[in-house]
Amino acid sequence: MKISTKGRYGLRAMIDLAKYSKEGTPVFLSDIAKRQDVSGKYLEHIFGALHKAGIVKALRGRNGGYLLNKQPDEITLNEVITILEGPCNLVDCVSDAGACNKAGTCVTRDIWKILGSKIEEVLNSYTLSSLVQMQSEKTQQDSPMYYI
């Protein structure tokens, strides 16, 4: 039960994008890759998926780059994670009853359902903008503050 690098890198990249794309200025993938310390070539794949899902907008050609396609406070973590990791069914039979025999009477299936919806609930309670804010608060605490 692990989140893959696709989900991890992708989420970090989306937060990065939310932070750095101000006023419609597209952000280079290479810059995100550098800041987040991940392979640029690999990030291309991830943004391919994000783009296909319509959550980011791409500007091609020189000085192109990526933009969020919605306001940062309208993009939940659940949306991002679902795109990159798939719907959070902990087991296949949750969405496809045919995946297990006896799915009708299996009580563990009910548990996996409950657990999956709990996870979605948590992921739905955070947006990109809330994460950006959390991050700025966090780094503010780390660096010294000067009051006049």
Place this chain on the structure above:
Amino acid sequence: MKISTKGRYGLRAMIDLAKYSKEGTPVFLSDIAKRQDVSGKYLEHIFGALHKAGIVKALRGRNGGYLLNKQPDEITLNEVITILEGPCNLVDCVSDAGACNKAGTCVTRDIWKILGSKIEEVLNSYTLSSLVQMQSEKTQQDSPMYYI
């Protein structure tokens, strides 16, 4: 983000064990395997782990088998799943800060922490006995009831 067969089969087997081991009578692995429709050889592996973790007791030799080592209402799903799937850290850096660079300032790490503890919370709220009861209620509903 999936539960492996080890966790799925293992949990179902533990529920089966809780249901069929009455009054200290050990249950054959082969019977569990038959009822749950999984490979007996594979179940041996799973019960190896469960036994090593001390959650089940084994009686060797002819007419041997397995028993729960605690009362069914004292065994939480979290305990079982943790043994079989490992602690539910969605990413490695949650338990080992060295796994990611910048773990100190990474805000997604906080999210994975929160999510992990939420999952544990849910899994801790169910025990083997509660699942056995859920199952008996479920099968009762499915079959017709006759009142006198």
Place this chain on the structure above:
DNA sequence: ATTATTCCTATTATTGAAGTAGGAGATAAA
């Protein structure tokens, strides 16, 4: 025309999951 970007399709290497196989050790029944 050149340069810098996204986009698209393969390819590879490594790992983990899922299960098999064969036999050793233990114990009760015959």
Place this chain on the structure above:
DNA sequence: TTTATCTCCTACTTCAATAATAGGAATAAT
């Protein structure tokens, strides 16, 4: 005592997914 029936242990195999890398086509500003 022998035999049948269990758990236990180690090794092996097979398959699919992950995590990248690679090379170039399309696009658009300079």
